[in-house]
Amino acid sequence: MADTPRVAPSPLLSVPGAVPPPEGSPDAGVAWHYGDPFAEQRTATGSVAVVDRSHRFVIAISGDERLTWLHTISSQHVAALPDRTSAENLSLDVNGRIEHHWVQTDVDGVTWIDTEADRGASLLSFLTKMVFWAKAEPRDGSDMAVLSLIGPDANSPAILAALGIAELPATYAVTPLAGGGFVRRMPWPTTDSFDLLVPRADLTRWWATLTEAGARPAGSWAFEALRVASLRPRIGVDTDERTIPHEAGWIGGPDEHGAVHLDKGCYRGQETVARVHNLGKPPRHLVMLHLDGSAEGRPEVGEAVTADGRTVGRLGTVVDHFEWGPIALALMKRTVPADTALATGPCAASIDEDSVPAHDEVQPGREAVDRLRGRR
Template sequence: MSESPSLTPSPLLSAPGAVAGPDDSLDAGVAWHYGDPLREQRTAENGAAVVDRSNRFVLSIGGPERLTWLHTISSQHVAQLPDGGSAENLSLDLHGRIEEHFVLTDLDGVTWIDTEPSHGPGLLAFLQKMVFWAKAEPAAAPDMAVLSLLGPDVRRPKLLAALGIASLPPVYGAVALPGGGFLRSMPWPGEHAFDLIVPRDQLARWWGELTAAGAAPAGSWAFEALRVAAVRPRIGVDTDERTIPHEARWIGGIAEHGAVHLDKGCYRGQETVARVHNLGKPPRHLVLLHLDGSADTRPEPGDPVTADGRPVGHLGTVVDHHELGPIALALIKRTVPVDTALLAGSVAASIDADSVPSYDGVQAGRAAVDRLRGR
């Protein structure tokens, strides 16, 4: 069997200055940077940048019942997703632990899904197994690939002309592109973020036209730095086999830019989601860590996070940011105070206070219990 296109090196690695991702990284098959990763981050925040993310696994779902069927087996409310609508979604196990995270767009009678390259085959197998009698047809779409456009200058007339569209859609909206594929607006990794899902054989053409129109090449390093600064997790790196949605900050419907709708019908793992939301608090939460930039080395994803020698969590993505310096995402115990001195591996670390979720709200289930007890 030949390799999936999402796992083979991108043809865009031949672009001038492209440096492939490290062999052991999830993004080994696409450009890590083009010679100046910090400048590329600044451009992605303040100008216009295009990122090769063609290692993403893309699949399609046809059939008239595709959305109502997907609605019943996943965490997001997608049964009435309009044409040109998108959402983030999760597949959970029976205990509410996250198995898959994916982005979906419904356009012209087809639901398109893209996810991490290493998770794509497993997600496709799960969807195909769950079809039963539904009129839904999930299938791999290796002939489609993902590019991302980042930055406020994406809205400039020259880039819109290169895209062949009159205006950009709102967040989670999508519009068809000339020649096939579509453009989708996303709420992350920055304020101005757009994905292009295009025919793989047109990758080079799109890359050439977008860069000629003013979008600077940027590597996966830039995308990851902005994602980490936005405290957006990546499944399998910032999550583990025990992670539940509340810990990973994926709670919320489409309007809240989440992946778990709290007012929808039954789905696998819903009991855990409802219990934590109504009665409890997550045992851990995802936070942003600032790392000691004077250290000779960087910690690695998976390294323990400790406080006074005792483990309190573990690291996810570690990256150098153009303004914040070395930063990381970490799943740590919720009870760890924000001002606790930490070690990430052997490197001093501190929690970014603004990244800590608030737990001040009164939960509906807990309030009901208190009323019954006369509190």
């Protein structure tokens, strides 16, 4: 069940031209677009755009054992996460199904976590219950808010001067900002993507500073279109209650831009991750679909993807892309060929062949079994 958002709608919704999202959007509370969503996407890929993502749920964790404690209850290797660096992480249930996804950043003795608005309260409750005797203190971090800068011109002298820094950080690294907060580089939705965690009280000031320096306002529509194009899933939208990390493409340590490190153990759901890695393949995988733009209407999140009337997948995010038209993410049965004619809702659909995972890696467990049986 979704959490009730714990912060008011963003003050940036009052910016001239800001259009709120449709009812039921997971991005309620921030602008959907500012009048021209396709131009906003083009700017984010060719120049620089700023996106209000202040609806993200923020958690702060202090305490000397915060990292070693998080390491034991999550899927990422974060016990020795260096200061001023970040990682993506998951919480799994006992069957290895994804419950939470978050980005965490450790800065000057505090771990900052940001996650989906409608799942943050549940994550904070889980973390609080799991503290036991550890020296870790999770708390609501709603006094901080997230903005995203996207585009190659984020590195322009004007933007750097507005940020008050000499250069932008490397992937997952962090540079503190004067007055509180930090900027971190993310590997998605484009290779030139930066999140700012800033005091919520300064949100409007930061927005004005960045737009005056040349960043174009862009809404959640633009961010989502670029995220879908980069094949990055969104928990609760592109995943369901059965999704395991291998299906969502979240396998790998920080160096691999993943959220599940395969060289660590002792976390809930580890057995499923290890079994799929060593002996099996995921039953489903995440792919991008191209939808027929001439159809009347669009399919909804969660609708079935069918082939000859047979359900072969689950639809996730649906969005109109400035170059590709209507696209979507979908969890598809791994055995469905890429050239299969598909349908979802009112639309014909086809799999983007470049988005299909290869699944050709050698499985360590099967290789060991084959050696024992003299097959290698």
